Amino acid sequence: MNNKFLQEELNSLKETNNFRVLKECNSSLINFSSNDYLGLANDKELLNEFYSNYHCKLSSSSSRLIDGSYPEVMELERELEKIYNRAGIVFNSGFDANSSIIETFYNKDTLIISDRLNHASIYDGIVNSGAKLLRYKHLDMENLENLLIKYRDKYEDILVVTETVYSMDGDVADIKKLVELKRKYNFDLMVDEAHSYGVNGYGIAYENNLVQDIDFLVIPLGKGGGSVGSYLLCSQLCKDYIINKNRKFIFTTALPPVNNCWNLFILKKMPEFLEKRERLQELIRYFLSLLKENSIETSSTTHIVSIIIGDNRKIIKIAENLKNKGFLVYGVKEPTVPKGSARFRIGLNPNFSKEDLERFVKELKYEIDSVL
Template sequence: MQISDILEKLQSNHNLRTLTSLRREGLYVFHENHKMLNFAGNDYLNLADDTNLKQEFLSHIHSHNFFFSSSSSRSLSGNFEIYNMLESFLANFFTNKECLLFNSGYHLNVSCISALSNLPNTLFLADKLIHASMIDGLLCGNARFKRFAHNDMEELENLLESYANDYERIIILTEALFSMDGDFAHIKQIVKLKQSYQNVFLYVDEAHSVGAIGVDGLGLLKDMGIDYEIDFIIFTFGKAIASVGACVLCANEYKDFFINKARGLIYSTALPPINIAFSAFILSKILSFQKKRENLKKISHLFKSCLLSRGIESLGEAHIVSLIIGDNEKAIQFAKGLMERGFYAPAIREPSVPKGKERIRFSLNSDLKKEQILDLQKAILESIK
């Protein structure tokens, strides 16, 4: 099959992806001078647009972090002091854990899961809705894995009972807050299952919860007081933290293992020190953003209530809310209708979601106003008609 045939097939299935040129100003994006309220970003606390915050950072940044390239991998000459400072800072919040930085959540999950896949006699049990980066890690590492239905604790328990005696280690993969369905993992139940076995480990991605969830902003696991039970905690900085990069929090032995075996760390030029310094700057202020987190929770509840009051079914338990459309073409047309009414929420299609689960996903942020949510509700109703 030729590349042209592949592209033509994607086009005919209304599944051809293109890149839309946008300009962002505050809560809005502009496309060809058309102004739209942005519901497609993951800047949950709206920090990326905070001019005062950025100016404060730039006015205090030390000259030895003012580099726009590290020019090397961390294992060579790219390991600037700021990397170790941020790792130590984050590790101090957690019991018996060290921190290791990566260039992105995708780099991290592919590299770490692939490395863990090469440990002898290891089996992964993966929630069916885990992020593509985690799946790619399994595939790149030729891992042995089984998938269980989303948040199905009975199926997970049955898998553990079936395989626990056959493997040296079993690693459960899940997200804290799922990126597409917007619901929470049943973490306490998973921890309880883990406690019944000596060879079961938990790997939890907090990409969409760190910064946005918890009284201290350090994610769902910390807020629930069970972070010490989780063997691998993944933070990403490109969403609520308004920066770039990611980290894994794990035992020191695993940190050393990843430094030696995680190919995305070993063979990538490290992020520029200025980016690491900005992540450190935001995280040093993470406690002070509690009012924003409370506003985000209120806005999320308001939006869900607005939809429910009009009989509109939606997915999501927090700041990610989805309307299931179930068809590529219909989802695209629905998104276009919203755009015409001044709301930017592109269609989410397979393979990002399973076929038949195509949707419009709304990513909320803490600075949205009640009036804007009510206007969005009206636009949704008009698009449904």
């Protein structure tokens, strides 16, 4: 290990305002950076109801293939299959689920066509698979179709990968159009619902009755699910193959029962969160109107609101000033986003008041105009 090289790399990050450090979260601040889109993880009444009905162990102590397939996780998978009418399997994280699918089922003879802005877990899986990669322009179905026309006769095995709601821009893929293209060009389709589960109930694919048309439907739970882990909905054949062939699944200690009891609890109660979802939609409309009134631009249309500031130094300074005024908001800096597009990524949830939003936008506008 070359310590000199490591230090030089870190010094370079500091010079470009890209050096990352871990900071303890201050719970007294109004948090605009959380992914708890429905406020489930911090809902005291919900937590009290859960703990009064469930008494679960804090460790599974084993992988799923030894004794980690405890009754609660098996019940969770049965409930998934009943709701989605597909075989369901639980992964420890969305990252594991995405990368596992691609590296398990696809190889150097596969063409994978990925939305340019798909998550790092998807690209990790593609690298590990050795598949040929093409990227289509973000959300551009015409560009995707042109690639399918050009390459469909050159590959027998083609996978198209998309997310539903995108984390950095808060925009939404046209899943109906993707399914139309799948029927026309006969490719495999993988969809990640990390930022739509909960906000859209059981997800956008479920809402639009498209679950059966999607080969791999991934539902990570660390956002709107208020938890940890991930569901995968697929065919029974693919589920069996994962259990027998996927290294991350086979050699990983299963999530603790307490996590999957909570996941089961939330899954069963999802229809009861309609009021939270409606409140969130109301706040989205109000927040976007406040931004427009204050001439703060965004292309977002969802609960994820992206506000581009520009360079790393400015976004760090604005975040510090907002923290001193009682607001927690983290900047997303280069190179996570393209050069010149450092931004604030706002995550809304139904627990905000309109007064909170008004004060935040007022202070944000002041900082944007004042910090040079």
